[in-house]
Amino acid sequence: MSEFESDWRQSLLALLENAAINVRIAGAAIEQWHISAEDWQRFAELAKQQRLRWAAGWAEHLGSDFVVNACFEKQGRYLWLKTTLTADNLELPSQAGLYPAASRSERHSQDMFGVNFAGHPDSRPWTRHKAWNKHQYPLRKDFPLPGEPEKQTPPDIDYNFIKARGSGVYEIPVGPVHAGIIEPGHFRFQAVGETVLHLEERLGYVHKGIEKLAEGRSPEALTKLAGRISGDSTVAHSWAACRAMELAAGLAIPPRAGFIRALLCERERIANHLGDIGAICNDVGFAFAQMQFSRLRELWQRSQAETFGHRLLMDSIVPGGVNTNLSDEHCALMQQEIQALRAELDELLPALDLNSSLEDRLLTTGFLSTQTAELFGCLGYVGRASGQDFDVRRDAPYPPYDHLAFKAAVETQGDVASRLWIRVKEIFAAIKLIEQILQQLPGGDIIAPWRRPPEHSEGLAMIEGWRGEIITYVRFADDNRVSRFYARDPSLLNWPALERIVLNNIVPDFPVCNKSVNGSYSGHDL
Amino acid sequence: MLRLFLKTLKTGVITERQKRPKDSELERLGIVVKRHIDKHFSGSLAIREIDAGSCNGCELEIHALNNPFYDVERFGIHFVASPRHADVLLVTGPVSRHMQTALLRTYEATPNPKWVIAVGDCAACGGEFGVSYACCGAVSNVIPVDVVIPGCPPTPDALLQGLLGLMKKRCNYSAYFYQRE
Numbered sequence: 001m002s003e004f005e006s007d008w009r010q011s012l013l014a015l016l017e018n019a020a021i022n023v024r025i026a027g028a029a030i031e032q033w034h035i036s037a038e039d040w041q042r043f044a045e046l047a048k049q050q051r052l053r054w055a056a057g058w059a060e061h062l063g064s065d066f067v068v069n070a071c072f073e074k075q076g077r078y079l080w081l082k083t084t085l086t087a088d089n090l091e092l093p094s095q096a097g098l099y100p101a102a103s104r105s106e107r108h109s110q111d112m113f114g115v116n117f118a119g120h121p122d123s124r125p126w127t128r129h130k131a132w133n134k135h136q137y138p139l140r141k142d143f144p145l146p147g148e149p150e151k152q153t154p155p156d157i158d159y160n161f162i163k164a165r166g167s168g169v170y171e172i173p174v175g176p177v178h179a180g181i182i183e184p185g186h187f188r189f190q191a192v193g194e195t196v197l198h199l200e201e202r203l204g205y206v207h208k209g210i211e212k213l214a215e216g217r218s219p220e221a222l223t224k225l226a227g228r229i230s231g232d233s234t235v236a237h238s239w240a241a242c243r244a245m246e247l248a249a250g251l252a253i254p255p256r257a258g259f260i261r262a263l264l265c266e267r268e269r270i271a272n273h274l275g276d277i278g279a280i281c282n283d284v285g286f287a288f289a290q291m292q293f294s295r296l297r298e299l300w301q302r303s304q305a306e307t308f309g310h311r312l313l314m315d316s317i318v319p320g321g322v323n324t325n326l327s328d329e330h331c332a333l334m335q336q337e338i339q340a341l342r343a344e345l346d347e348l349l350p351a352l353d354l355n356s357s358l359e360d361r362l363l364t365t366g367f368l369s370t371q372t373a374e375l376f377g378c379l380g381y382v383g384r385a386s387g388q389d390f391d392v393r394r395d396a397p398y399p400p401y402d403h404l405a406f407k408a409a410v411e412t413q414g415d416v417a418s419r420l421w422i423r424v425k426e427i428f429a430a431i432k433l434i435e436q437i438l439q440q441l442p443g444g445d446i447i448a449p450w451r452r453p454p455e456h457s458e459g460l461a462m463i464e465g466w467r468g469e470i471i472t473y474v475r476f477a478d479d480n481r482v483s484r485f486y487a488r489d490p491s492l493l494n495w496p497a498l499e500r501i502v503l504n505n506i507v508p509d510f511p512v513c514n515k516s517v518n519g520s521y522s523g524h525d526l
Numbered sequence: 527m528l529r530l531f532l533k534t535l536k537t538g539v540i541t542e543r544q545k546r547p548k549d550s551e552l553e554r555l556g557i558v559v560k561r562h563i564d565k566h567f568s569g570s571l572a573i574r575e576i577d578a579g580s581c582n583g584c585e586l587e588i589h590a591l592n593n594p595f596y597d598v599e600r601f602g603i604h605f606v607a608s609p610r611h612a613d614v615l616l617v618t619g620p621v622s623r624h625m626q627t628a629l630l631r632t633y634e635a636t637p638n639p640k641w642v643i644a645v646g647d648c649a650a651c652g653g654e655f656g657v658s659y660a661c662c663g664a665v666s667n668v669i670p671v672d673v674v675i676p677g678c679p680p681t682p683d684a685l686l687q688g689l690l691g692l693m694k695k696r697c698n699y700s701a702y703f704y705q706r707e
Contacts, residue, residue, distance in 0.1 A: 129623075129624045130623075130624075131622075131623035131624055131659060131660055132659055138659055138660070143659070144659075145658050145659065146657065146658060146659060147658065147659025147660075148659075149623055149659060152626060152627065152630070153623040153624065153626045153627060154627065155627040155628070156624070176625065176628045177576055177609075177628055177632050179607035179608070180607070181575045181577075181585050181588050181589055181605060182577065182585065183577045183580070183582055183585065184576075184577050184578070184579075184625055184628065204624055205579075205622065205624045205625050205628070206577070206579045206580070206619070206622050206624070206625065207622055207624055207660050208579055208620065208622055208655050208658075208660050208661050209655070209658045209659055209660030209661065210655075212658065212659070212660070213654075213655065213656075213658065224654060225654055228581040228583070228653075228654050228655075228678075229581065230581055230582055231580070231581040231582040231583025231584070231585070231586060231679065232582055232583070232586060234581075234583065275586070275589075288530050288533075288534065291593070291594050292533065292537065294589075294590070294592070294593035294594070295537070295540060295593060295594050295595065297590075297593070298590060298593045298594075298595050301590070305681075311587070311681060312583055312586065312587075312679065314583070314678065347533055347536075348533065350529065351529045351530055351533060354529065355530075520582060521582070522579075522580070522581045522582050
């Protein structure tokens, strides 16, 4: 940490002192800064002056109190902000006015805990539709898991969508059941002619109560649940949950387990990028690429089923390590597989690159400026296509990435084409990482025996999934059971950017804009 | 353009080239599906997929049905954009309470005769999520289900087998129907 004793921490502390904001600092790996509730917003002001990125926010019902957390980041160093509220005064000045990235997260805490974020620019409910009443809060400890639902949950018809009026302005409501094979969500477009004037997203349709379901689970059961937060990020989410639990328990996993975890995670990245590249091309009618890339994805998944026993690699990561080992033959096969993939890509990519009609549809479509991406804290390929030079694997490396070298591609072009080619570059980076992993793969155990975590111990883990940084928080109760679990999928920060990305594009280009972002609905709604 | 043709020629028709036993099994399965479909749907089966709360894992595998290895369209099975065009609803996920009404309305919008396939462990029994303040659990808790395809997520092979199961049940239904009349 000391070598990274970067200026911003000192300057921020000095600013806080000037502003007479008391900070109590605790914790080692990631510092916990406790401040009082009334300073919550002023802290955000100073953090913004120091250009810290707002990364995550969540609340917790602890005894008779409520703890509200926010996580900031700069230069790969995280700051964990905490404040405590008493049950009789659940009010906190909102940070969302300063950090738009915090907006949906605060609305989520408002719906789930009843925390009132004073001065929030948008006080409409977010996660809550009609499955529970306005003054019920599912994540409070006295709310029972079964709830008191009606036999049929009524539709959420009175949500106050923004309206646009004027000559020639019309509205297109889309979803929650979409035309394609995708997840449910509602989009409300205002358009003039073919041009999108405004888009409003309404998500929360796949809210499955994951945070509540996690309460009381054993580490193994929590890992299984985390692996189903978002099916395409099953490796990354179960890794994040395990790492958070291992940090809480003070458990170091065997080096070989770390390498296999990274191998699984890079394979997941490649599988999803292959699928996305084909799907983006398909959304502009280039079926050749869709067929070729879905073929590559299928081959990739089949080899995963053979080597690891599951086409999507579900349930391969367990607390303390992994449950799937890698034989020498598997390593050799994977080397061949990578060579074959390289050869395929060398043939296919020029065909994409030199296709002028593809270029015509993707270049300048769905532009996201560097400023907007920074404002929303965009992550992964969405952020990196718009100048957000951040990758947890490189900037806050966790094992085994502290032993591996790779280049994170960054562009400032910010359009659909850029988000497509960033994916291509990430595939090649992942291939190189897999080669290093196979070369350096240490011997030894693949799992360490679980160690019972101390009472109320907490863990906060960051993992670079294929969509970007995942932040997972776990707190244990006294009996090896989970008392609080929160996973911030990168989609939470990328979804709001889509509302900007489609502006001034034509309505028929919405699918390709959406696919280029490819946010997870399930990971967002929890 | 020449590049595309060359690559296409080089790739060939991978759908038929599959010689591995798993795929010949699939080929056999697909043919059986087609025979049943021919009998009752004049060679076509229109499927509307509904994600009623899944983690998206099932959707990824349903997508795979359209890749050149499985290519379900050759069996007359195709995915449509509206329930009004559908014979079959393919429903995934533990039905989230927020999707309950949408699922019911989609079911109502599907013309008769219609069949429902619950895809994946969550749709079959609630899976990892079960019944809670946020989930209704199995699809059959919300709409009638004809066939269940378990798996987390089910493989494309299992999905095809499930479609076959629907066809068989469909036959039984019609036998029952004719008998009664």
